[in-house]
Amino acid sequence: MxxxxxxxxxxxxxxxxxxFPDLCKGCGLCIEKxxxxxxxxxxxxxxxxxxxxxxxxxxxxxxxxxxxxPDCALRLDKKKTKEH
Amino acid sequence: xxxxxxxxRSWRVDTKPHKFCPGCGHGLILKCLGQAVDELGIEDRVxxxxxxxxxxxxxxxxxxxxxxxxxxxxxxxxxxxKRARPELICIAYMGDxxxxxxxxxxxxxxxxxxxxxxxxxxxxxxxxxxxxxxxPTTLPGQKTETTPYGRDPEVTGFxxxxxxxxxxxxxxxxYVARGSISNMRQLTGYLKKALVNQIEGNGFSFVEALSACxxxxxxxxxxxxxxxxxxxxxxxxxxxxxxxxxxxxxxxxDE
Ligand code: SF4
Ligand code: SF4
Numbered sequence: 001m002x003x004x005x006x007x008x009x010x011x012x013x014x015x016x017x018x019x020f021p022d023l024c025k026g027c028g029l030c031i032e033k034x035x036x037x038x039x040x041x042x043x044x045x046x047x048x049x050x051x052x053x054x055x056x057x058x059x060x061x062x063x064x065x066x067x068x069x070p071d072c073a074l075r076l077d078k079k080k081t082k083e084h
Numbered sequence: 085x086x087x088x089x090x091x092x093r094s095w096r097v098d099t100k101p102h103k104f105c106p107g108c109g110h111g112l113i114l115k116c117l118g119q120a121v122d123e124l125g126i127e128d129r130v131x132x133x134x135x136x137x138x139x140x141x142x143x144x145x146x147x148x149x150x151x152x153x154x155x156x157x158x159x160x161x162x163x164x165x166k167r168a169r170p171e172l173i174c175i176a177y178m179g180d181x182x183x184x185x186x187x188x189x190x191x192x193x194x195x196x197x198x199x200x201x202x203x204x205x206x207x208x209x210x211x212x213x214x215x216x217x218x219x220p221t222t223l224p225g226q227k228t229e230t231t232p233y234g235r236d237p238e239v240t241g242f243x244x245x246x247x248x249x250x251x252x253x254x255x256x257x258x259y260v261a262r263g264s265i266s267n268m269r270q271l272t273g274y275l276k277k278a279l280v281n282q283i284e285g286n287g288f289s290f291v292e293a294l295s296a297c298x299x300x301x302x303x304x305x306x307x308x309x310x311x312x313x314x315x316x317x318x319x320x321x322x323x324x325x326x327x328x329x330x331x332x333x334x335x336x337x338d339e
Contacts, residue, residue: 027106
């Protein structure tokens with residue numbers, strides 16, 4: 001019984017991008033839906049022993065991947081833009 | 085505690101990852117349904133019923149009172165609960181096999197009686213749990229276990245149009261819509277309206293959701309999206325078919 005999930009957070013320019021490998025089933029739906037194509041397979045294995053995903057700095061923090069993941073394995077926390 | 089996954093509040097965290105296959109549309113439909121329940125703040129009043137087929141894998145999906153039954157009978161079971169306890173909000177969740185084929189009589193009769201429940205039906209164009217056989221919703225030419233050369237409409241008919249059928253026989257007060265997992269905001273909106281329609285006691289509420297089954301379709305992620313967006317959307321129109329207050333629909337005499 002897992003009540004707490006351990007995320008891998010990537011500190012990207014526009015946001016904190018977190019994948020929870022214990023939830024990621026490696027379906028690839030997020031990779032297809034990312035508008036800037038910045039998600040790719042990683043070396044960290046997911047729930048079924050298939051690769052989980054990672055993102056890079058091209059991420060625009062739109063949150064589409066978080067929305068589209070059927071397993072809620074992704075979470076995007078947008079960084080606050082600095083006030084000028 | 086570390087940063088935790090952004091799941092709908094009504095999801096049960098301790099049963100995740102859920103039992104559906106990688107890339108399965110059920111996870112997305114139930115995410116939309118969970119969000120709709122959260123936004124309406126009705127967790128303590130909802131009874132969730134799931135059917136047989138892959139939809140039954142959601143028996144421990146939600147932090148909601150849950151019943152599981154078979155072959156489209158989720159609709160009459162929810163009807164019974166609603167009649168006994170009208171203050172509860174009853175959701176019957178099923179696939180196209182249970183709702184449109186084996187158990188279609190239950191759907192038809194409940195619509196006919198205008199039962200004040202909400203039926204949510206996932207359409208993935210085949211029987212998934214038994215290995216991908218042809219269902220009423222299979223597209224013309226689509227290959228399944230039982231149509232290895234593609235479905236021939238001359239022999240087995242065209243894809244079953246569920247919301248169209250339901251709206252044709254539904255009474256005033258019914259809500260009927262078809263959404264898709266490729267437009268989750270719209271789908272969540274439809275589910276929310278379907279629940280509100282039940283809460284307001286207007287009548288039967290029905291939402292079909294176009295879903296995905298990468299396992300039996302044998303599709304990778306990009307083929308899955310293109311099958312939904314190009315093939316399924318070509319045969320199944322999304323939108324609202326009937327909303328309360330829109331009348332019975334006019335039957336016009338020949339001019
Ligand atoms: S993060 Fe979600 S959508 Fe992306 S591959 Fe993993 S399970 Fe699929
Ligand atoms: S937030 Fe948007 S841009 Fe960033 S990885 Fe997700 S889908 Fe791609």
